Amino acid sequence: MRDTTTEPSPTGDAAEAVLTIRDLRTFFQTDGHVVKAVDGVSFSVRRGETLGVVGESGSGKSVACLSALRLVPSPPAFHPSGEIRFQGRDLLRLPEPEIEALRGNRLAMIFQDPMTSLNPYLRVARQLTEVLEVHQGATPAAARREAIAMLERVGIPDAGRRIDQYPHQFSGGMRQRVMIAMALLCQPEVLLADEPTTALDVTVQAQILELIAELQASLGTAVVLVTHDLGVVAGTADRVVVMYAGRIVEEGPTGELFANPQHPYTRGLLASMPRIDTPPTGHLEAIAGLPPDLGHLPTGCAFHPRCPLASDRCRHEEPPVVAISATHRAACFEVEAGG
């Protein structure tokens, strides 16, 4: 959400927040256009909390996380602007060796496809012990012991033998567990999980989400869970941020946001989903139109071409961020302030 004030976000108490992102902008240069993938995003996450970041493809949810770890290559991206506060420092202004020391150690990330973070040429043992040896100076024997213990903890049977296998010898669900083990070995303060269960079957998804929740509870990790699935968010997140076209359109505690969604996009998403818990309606209330082209964003509110409530003002002016309650905000002209 575009925060024009310098006040800390009302939901992310600055004293408690482990990671605070303020006014983050990540732009790309392509074919002569500037693509505003992330355009003024602010959010924070507290110790032990799960923040759900929801959006469709192109909403900027993944790029926001990658930018937080400075993993977006530049070029084609411009250096992100804004501020990412972690342990009293601004990650966007840290020299590369210092951010490298944090990445995979204090700040870890897991991806939709485990093969993007596992090296297919190296045995799992080598990949797991490396983080401990490099970041924490563990001896090889101690690192191996710890790695096996973590593999057991994430539910890999026969971990003592399987640690010497290569990634391709694991199934999709097991590989995801290896990646989670790798991410959590150094007991990071923050875990950024980008669609961690999207490629998995629902029964395996349930296992992985339960595993993340258990480990989070025992380690106090702050989790940023990026997903397109509102069902996953409803079951796991304490707070939710909804993104559209590079911006936050709504933010609030999970219960409040689902019970009382305010932004027409959030409402549209919820109404368009077929649900297993209610009788089918016959016709789904689909959101009209197509997601926007980030290189040619509509003027005013980026959602206006698809919005059933769009007025003339929405076509020309950017909507303000309206506080619905102390913890719930939406960026829309039609939303009434409250709280």
Added chain:
Amino acid sequence: MSALPPTELSPLLEVRDLAVRYRLERPGGLLSRGHDELRAVDGVNLVVRRGETLGLVGESGCGKSTTGRAVLQLLKPSTGTVVFDGQPIHDWWVRKGRRWVWDARLRDLRRRMQMIFQDPFASLNPRMTVEAILTEPLRNFGLAAGSDRRRRVQELMATVGMDPRFIRRYPHEFSGGQRQRIGIARALALGPDLIVADEPISALDVSIQAQILNLLARLREELGLTMIFIAHDLAAVRHISDRIAVMYLGRIVEEADAGEIVAAPRHPYTQALISAVPVPDPVQEATRQRTVLSGEVPSPVNPPSGCPFHTRCPLREDRCTRDVPVLREIAPGHRVACHLVE
């Protein structure tokens, strides 16, 4: 009832003991040579009535897509029968050298059976305009020549909710949802009776999925289509299907009316599958009972003895490891393959 001709009473599709097996050569030296057998589909029985939509759900590797392809004879079933509109189409193959190919009857039957694919990026030829893509099936069957052909293509575009002026464009100029509409238009070009839609919405964004589900529901009504809707997303399958069959490791483990199977699932696997589907409601998510299965789907190369689900089943008994449960009717229209269901 007796006034109807017999073909109106018979189901459009009847599948009996369908199996698709693949031979996997074992790597190794001369002496250890041999092969394994992968049972992708292992004895499937299905009946699809005219105008009905049957949902086929299951997790990756359960054989649901292979079943769809074998039904349409896009691959040759290893054993079993597929009867389409009273005709045994599984026999309509001829040997050509070392390969099996469709005979003339099966080629002609393509007009009546079509498929919609998951990935609209991979299933449309990037070098062909939309007009060429939609004209190809018409030309193959010698339908609608000259200006009629152009008119038919424009009509198809309108049917799937696309601007008919876009027919000169190429697939890359469209979004994922629009490409899926083109894939649907292509499947409809020949006026089929049966559509097999294989994960038609899983590659699409959430806000676009509803558009495509609505489109399929409307076309089904308007054109009287019979449909097999294959997907892993149980909520979407329930939304569009009259009946649902749940597959596990190449077999159907439960089949019932769509509402009933979700409200009162009987097979332990169906129960776990439904309990694992996330619901966009935090209050429910916090309170609902969830059966989290341990382990993963076993390999179809070495399927477990007895019930294929016994390795993960919370209710397993001794006989489950020995005897294969048969799919039997426990209530009208509700079939379950489990020893423990009365």
